[in-house]
Amino acid sequence: MQIRDLPYPDPGDPDTRSGGAFLLWLGRRQLGGQLKSLGWGTLHMAGLAALPLAVGTAVEAVIDRSGARLALAGGLIALLGALVALGDTMLHRTAVTNWITAAARVQQLLARKTAEMGATLTRRVAAGEVAAVSTGDVEKIGWFVESLSRFTAAAITTVAVCVALVVHQPALGAVVAIGVPLLVLAVLPLLPPATRRADKQREKAGRATELASDTVAGLRVLRGIGGEELFLGRYRRASQEVRRAAVHSARMWALIGAVQVLLPGLLLIGVVWYGAELAFSGRISVGELVTVYGAVTFLLFPLRHFEEIAMAYSFSRPSAKRAARVLALRRGSPEAAGDTEPAGDTETAGDTESAGTASTTAPRPAGDLYDPATGLLAPAGSLTAVVCGDPDAAGRLADRLGGHAALPDGEAAEPSALLGDTPLDAVPLAEARAAVLVQDKDPVLLSGTLAELLDVPASGTVALPAALAAARCGDVLDALVQGSADAGDDPMRARITERGRSLSGGQRQRLALARSLVADPEVLVLDEPTSAVDSHTEARIADGVRDLRAGRTTVVFSSSPLLLDRAERVVFVSEGPGGKVTATGTHRELLRTDPRYRAVVTRETEQEQEESGGPRPRTPVAERAALAEYEELA
Template sequence: MQISDLPYPDPGVPDARSGPRFLFWLGRNQLRGQLRSLAWGLLHFASVAGLPYGVGYAVQAVVDGSGSRLAAAGGLIVLLGAGIALGDTMLHRTAVTNWITAAARVQQLLARKAAALGSALTRRVAAGEVVAVSTGDVEKIGWFVEAQSRFLAAAVTVVLATVGLVVYQPALGVVVAIGMPVLALAVLPLLPRATRRADRQREKAGRATELASDTVAGLRVLRGIGGEELFLDRYRRASQEVREAAVHSARMWALISAVQVLLPGLLLIAVVWYGVHLAREGRIAVGDLVTVYSAIMTLAYPLRHFEEIAQAYSFSRPSAQRAARVLALDRGTRAGEGGAREAAGVPTGDLYDPATGLLAPSGLLTAVVCGDPDAAGRLADRLGGHAPMDDDGPAQPSVLLGGVALDELSLEEARTAVLVQDKDPVLLSGTLAELFDVPASGAVGPREALAAAECGDVLDALSQACVDEDPMRARVTERGRSLSGGQRQRLALARSLVTDPEVLVLDEPTSAVDSHTEARIARGLRTLRRGRTTVVFTSSPLLLDRADRVVFVREGRVAAAGEHRKLVRGEPLYRAVVTRETGEEALVRPAVQGPEEDSDIDIEETA
C-alpha cells in the first residue's frame, strides 16, 4: 500500500481485545511495507556498520605503505557511503509510508465505527476521548508501527557486527560481545517506571482534552450563566497537571538517554585501553584497533533504536488501548455479529421493546413520555437497534420490528428500517439541497418536508444571504451556527422526514420552538407520516394530543398507555410529568376537576 493508494478499500476487522493485540494486528496487516522498510534498513545499517572495516583497512594500508590496498579501501568506503545514502533515503521513504498508512487505517476504522454507532458513540465514550484517539493517539500508534521494522534492522545489524568483530579480532571482539547485551538491556529496569509516567501523562492529557471539548460544546450556556472563568480555571489546573506529568515523564526519558550515552562511552574507553595494551604487545595491528574503535562508535547509532522502540511502545500502548476500547464498541448485536439473519428485505410491522414493554403499532403516531431526558435518549437508542452492551453481549433483549430482532439485521437494513433523530442533531455545512441529499424512499420531497416542519422562516433567513432565487441553493453554515436553535431543530426534522423510513424515532423534536409553531408541526408531522410508524419522545401536550397512542414509561417499564386526555384524567403521575405539577397537586386535582370539565379542553388552543 502506497500513500497514493489511500484510503483503503477495506481497512479490515481489527483485533480490539487489547492495545498490544491491536498494535500487532496493525503491523501484521502492513507486512509488505514492513519487509520493504526492513530491507532498506538492513542496507543502511549494514553500510554504517561496515564503514569502520573500510577505515581500518585504509589505516593499515597507510601503515604498511600499500597503495593498492589503500585504493581498494577507498573504493570500499565509497561503496559503503553510497549504500548509506541510498539505504537512508529509501528507509525514510518506506518508514514514513508505513507511518501514514497505519495512521490512515486507524482513522478509517474509527470513522467506520463512528458511522456504525452514530449518536450512541458519544453516549458510551466521552467526546474528549474520541477527539484524543482520532488525533494525537493515531500519530503515536503509527509511530510504533513504523518503528518496528527500523528496530528489527538495527537489532540484526548489531548482532551481525558484533559477530563480525569477534571473527575479525577475537581479543577485542569478545569484549564488545560481552558489552553489547549490557548496552541493549541496561535500560530495561527503567522502562516500567517510564511507561507508568507516560501513561499518567496521557491520562491527564486526555482529561484536559475532554474538559476543553466539553467547554467548547457548552460555550453558549457558560456565557449565559457567567461560568467562563470557572471552567477556564478548571482548564488551567488540568493544563498544569499535564505539564507536571510531562516533566516527570521527560526526566525519566532523559535518564534513559543518558544511560544510552554513558554505557557506550564506558565500553569505548575499556576497548581502547585494552586495545592499546594489545597493540603495544604486538598482538594486534594499529588498523585493527582503529576498526574496533570505529565499530563501537558506529554501533551506538543503531543502538539508539532500542531506546526509540521502547519509547514508541510506551507512548503508543495507552493510545492503542484507547483506540481498541472505541473499536470494541458494538451497536448492540448479539456477540457483535450484525447481519446473522439471511437478508430478506427490510421488515415491517409493530415496533416492540421486550425490555420496557413499549409497543408502537404499525402505521400510527406513538408518543412516549419518560420524564427523565437521559432515560428517553437511551430508550430511543434501543429502538434504533443500539442496545446497551455488557461483557457477555446485549444487556437487554433486542427490540423487535415485525417480530424480527433488530440485532439480527445488518447495519444497512437496521438503519433503513428505523431512523433515530437525536435530541441534538448536527447540520453539516453546504447548500440546503446538499443537506437533504440523504438516502430516502423518494415518497417525500424536500419542500413537503420543509412545509411540514414549519421551515418557512428558515428559508427566508437563508434566502437573504443567497443571491440565487432558489432557496434550495442557500448555504447552511457549519452546524447551522447562523440559525437559531429552533430553526436548526426544524431543519433537522425536515431532513428526517425526507428519508421517509419505515419507523421514525424522534427525541424531543420541538423542544426549542414556541407553542404555536409546535402545534403546526404536530399537525404537519401527523399528516406527512400517515400510514408510517412514528415514535416521538416528548412531554409536550401539543404533540401528545395529536398522537394516536401515548405510552407512559416509568422506571424502565411501561406504566400506562392510551389517549393523552384519558391519561391526564386517570394517571396522576403522568399528569405530573406532562403538566409539570407536583405529586401532591396531581393527586388533589381529580377531586377538584372532573372528567366532564376536562374533556372539552382544547390543548392546542389553550397553549
Template sequence: MSLRLVPFADPGVPDTRSGLRLILWLEHQQLRGQLAALGWGLLFFGGIAASPVAVGLAVQAVIDKSWSKLALAVLLLLAFGAAKAAADSFFHRAVVTNWISTASRLQQLLMRKAAELGSLLTRRIAAGEVVAVSSGDVEKIGWFVEVLGRFAAALLTCFAVVIGLLFYEPQLGLVVAIAVPVLAFSIVPLMGPAERRADAQRAKGGRATELAADTVAGLRVLRGIGGEQLFLDRYRSASQEYRQSAVHSARMWSLIAALQVLLFGVFLVVVVWFGIRLVVAGRISVGELVTTYGFITFMLVPLHTFEETASAFIFSKVSARRAARVLSLQRMDDTRGTGVAQVPEGDLFDPASGLEVPAGSFTAVVCGNPDAGGRLADHLGGHSPEAEPDDVSALLDGVALDDLPLESARTAVLVQDKDPVLLSGTVRDLFDVPSSGAVTAEQALEASQCADILEVLRQSLPAGGTTDPMQAILTERGRSLSGGQRQRIALARSLYVDPAVLVLDEPTSAVDAHTEARIADGLRALRAGRTTVVFTSSPLMLDRADRVVFVPDGRVAAVGAHHELVHTDRAYRAVVTREDEPLEEMA
C-alpha cells in the same frame, strides 16, 4: 503496501482482547510493509556499518604508502556511500508508509465503530476520550509500527557487526559482544516506571481533552449563565495537571537517554584504551584500530533506535489499551445480526417496556425523565449497548432488530437523537444521505418550518454569486444556528430519509410554541401512513398524535388520546402540565 490503497476497502476485524493483542494484529496486517522496511533498512544500516572498513583501510594505506590500497579504500567508500544514499529514500518511504497505513487502518476501525454504535458511543465513553483515541493514540500506535521496522533492521545489522568484530579482532570483538547487550538492556529496569508515568500522562491528557470538548459544546449555554470563567478555571487546572504529568514523564525519558549516553561513552573510552594498548603491543595495526572504533561508534545508531523503540512501545501500549476498549464495544451479541437482509414493515413493539406502536400511526411517548426517554428511543432503534444473549430487542413486524444485519436495521428504523449533529458543508450536502426518494428536500424543509432559516442563509451568501440558500455553508455542528434552528434542520434531514419507522427524541424542545404547532401539523401530514414515534411532553405535539403512550417508570402505564389522559391520569397530567393538582372535570 502502497499509500494508494488508503483508505482500505476493508480494514479487517481487530483483536481487541488487550492492547498488546491489538498491536500484534496491526503488525500482522502490515507484514509486507515491515518486510520491505527490513530489506531497505539492512541495506541502509549496512552501508553505514561497512564504511569503517574503507576508512580503516585508507588510514593504513597512507601509513604504508600504498596507493593501490588507497584507491581500493576510496572505491569501497564510494560504494558504501552510494548504497546508503540509495537505500535511505526507500527505507524512509517504507517506514512512513507503515506508519500512515497503520494509523489510517485504526482510524477507519474507530469510525466504523462510531457508525455502528451511534450516540451510544459517547454514552459509554466520554466524547473527549474518543477524540483523544482517534487522534493522539492513533499516532502513537502508528509510531510503534513504524519504528519496529527500523528496530529489526538495526538489530540484525548490530548482530552482524558484533559477529564481524569477533572474526576481525577477537579480543575487541569479545568486549563489544559483552558490552552491547548490557547497554541495550540497561534501560529495562526503568521501563516500568516510564510506562506508569506515560499512563498517568495519557489519562490526564484525555481528561483535559474531554473537558475542552464539553466546554466548547456548551459554550452558548455557559455564556447565557455566565459560567465561562468557571469552566475556564477547570480547564486551566486540568491543563496544568497534564503539563506536570508530561514533564514528569519526560524526566524519566531524559534519565534513560542520559544513561545511554553515559554508559556508551564509558564503553567507548574503555575500548579505545584497550585498542591503543593492543596497537602499542603490535598485536593490531592503526588501521584496524580505526576500523574497530568506527564499528563501535556505529553501535550508537542502533542503540538510539533501541531506546526509541522502547519509548514507542510504552506509549503505544498505553494508547492501544484505550483504542482496544473503544473497538471492543458491542451493541449486540456475536450470535445476533445474522438474519436475512430484508427490511420488515409492521407494528413496532418493545418487550422490555411493553410499548407498542401500530404500523402507520403517529404515536407520542411521554416518559417524564428525558434520559429514560432517550434510552427507550435508542432501544426502539436497536441501539442497545449491552444486550445479553437472552435479551429481546425491539420487534418490528415480529422480527427482532438485533437479528437483522446492521444495515437493514438502520434502514428500517431511524432514531434522531435529542442533540443531532450537523456536519460542516452546504445545506445541499446535508441532504446527501440515503433516502427512499419519496420525499424531496424542499418538502422536508417545508414540513420542518425552515423557511425563515433558508432566508437567513440566503442573506449570508456572497454578493454577486448564487442566491440559492441550499448552497449556503453550515459551520461545524451547525454552530452558526440557534438551538431551535439546528433542531428544525436536523428534523428536515430525518424526514427526507423517509424511513419505515422514524423515532424522534424531543425534536422541538428548543422551538417556540407557534412554530412547534406548525411543525406538528407538517410532520403529521408528511408522515401520513408511515410509522412515527415522537418522545415529547409538549401538549402541542401530544394533541396531534393518533395515540399517546405514558411510560413513567420504564413500563407502559397508560395509552390513549392526549385530552383523555390529561383528565384521567394524574401522573400523566403532572408530567405534561407541570401541575400536581387535578384539573376540574370538564362539563
C-alpha cells in the same frame, strides 16, 4: 499498500482483546510493508557496519604503502556510501508509508465504528476520548509501527557486528559482545516509571482538553452569568498541572537519553584503552584497532533505535488500549450480533462482498415495531407517542428502537427491538438504517450549504418542499437568505455554519426534522423533535408530521400535550431502572385515568398529586389551557 491506494477497500476486523493484541493484529496487516522496510533498513545498517572495515583496510594500505589496496579500499568506501544512501532513502520512504497506512487503517476502523454505533457511541465512551483516539493516539500507534522495522534491522545488524568482532578479534570482540547487551538492559528499569509519568501526563492533558472544550461550548452561558474568569482560572490550573506533568515526564526520558549516551561512551573508552594496549603489545595491528573502534562507534547508532522503540511502545501501548476499547464496542447485544469474541483476521473482502449480496437479496424487515425490554409496541402505519418517566431511559429506548442495544459499561445487555419478527441488531447496518431512522434529541447540522445538508439517502417519495413545509421551515429559509451573501434568492445555496451555530435551537431542530422527513424511512423515531420551538410552531409541526407521515410508522418521544394530542396512540413507560409500559391509550384518556402519566405531562407537583386524590376523572388547568390553545390553532 501504497499511500496512493488509500483508503483501504476493507480495513479488516481488528483483534480488540487488548492493546497488545491490537498492535500485533495491526503489525500482521502491515507485514508486507514491514518486510520491505526491514530489507532496506538492513541494507542501510549493513552498509554503515561495513564502513569501519573499509576504513581499517585503507589505514593498513597506507601503513604498508600499498596503492592498489588503498584504491580498493577507496572504491569499497564509495560503494558502501552509495548503498547507505540508497538504503537510508528507501528505509525512510517505506517506514513513513507504514506509518501513514497504519494510521489510515486505524482511522478507517474508528470511522466505521462511529458510523456503526451512531448516537450510542457517546453513551459508552466520552466524545473527547473518541477524538483523542482518532488524532493523537492514531499518531502514536503509527509511530510504533514505523519504528518497529528500523529497530528490527538495527537488532539484526548489531548481532551480526558483535559476532563478526568475536570471530575477527576475539579479545576485543568479547568485550563488545558482553557490553552491548548490558547497555540495552541498563535502561529497562527506567522504562516503567517513564511510562507511568507519560500516562499521567496524557491523563492530565485529556482533562485539560475536556475542560477547554466544555468551556468553549458553554461560552455563551458563562458570559451570561459572568463566569469567564472562574472557568479561565480552572483551565489555568489544569494547564499548569499538564506542564508540571510534562516536565516530570521529560526528566525521566532525559535520564534515559543520558544513560544511552554515557554508558556507550564508557564502553567506547574501555574498548579503545584495551585495544591500544593490544596494539602496543603487537597482538593486533593499527588497522584492526581502527576497524574495532569504528565498529563500536557504529553500535552507538543502533542503540538509539532501541531507545526509540522503547519510547514508541510505551506511548503506543495505552493508545492502542484506548483504540481497542472503542473498536470493541458492538451495535447490538452479544447474543444477537454474535460478537462475544473478537473476530481477528477472519473477515475478508470476499466475505464482505458475499454478505452484501445476501443483504440485498434478503427481504427488508417490516411490520410492527416492538421493544421486548419495555413492552412498547408501535403498530405499523400509525403515529405513536411515547412518554417516559425517566428522560435518560427515553434516550436509551430510542436508540434501541433504531437497532442499537449498546449500554454503558457495567450494565447488562438488553434484548433487541423487533421490526416485525426480525431483531434489528441482527440486521446488517445498512438495512437497519434504511428501515428505521432515529433523530436524536440534539441533532447535529454539518457545515455546508443547505442543499448539501438535505442531500441524504431518501426513498424519493417525499419531495423536499413538502418536508420543509411539514417542519415549518419557511422563516428559517428566509433567515438563511438574509444572512448569507452568497445565497442570492435561493435558500438552498445558503451556508450552514459548523453545527448550525448561526441558527437558533428551534431553527436547527426544524431543519433536522426536515432532513429526517425527506429521507422517508419505513419507521421514523423522533426524540423530542420540538423541545426548542414555541407552542404555535409546535402545533403546526405536529399537524405537518402527522399528515406527511400518514400510513407510515412514526414514533415520537415527547411530553408535550400538543404533540401527544395528535398521536393516534400514546404509550406511557414508567420511571425506574426497569421501566415498563404501564398505560396505553389516547392522550385525553390517559389524562383522565393515569395519575402518573398526568404528573409527567402536566408537571404536577407532589402536593398537587396528593390533592388530586388518585386516578379520578380530572383535567388539570395546565392541560385545559394546552388543549384550548390547540383548538384555537386548529
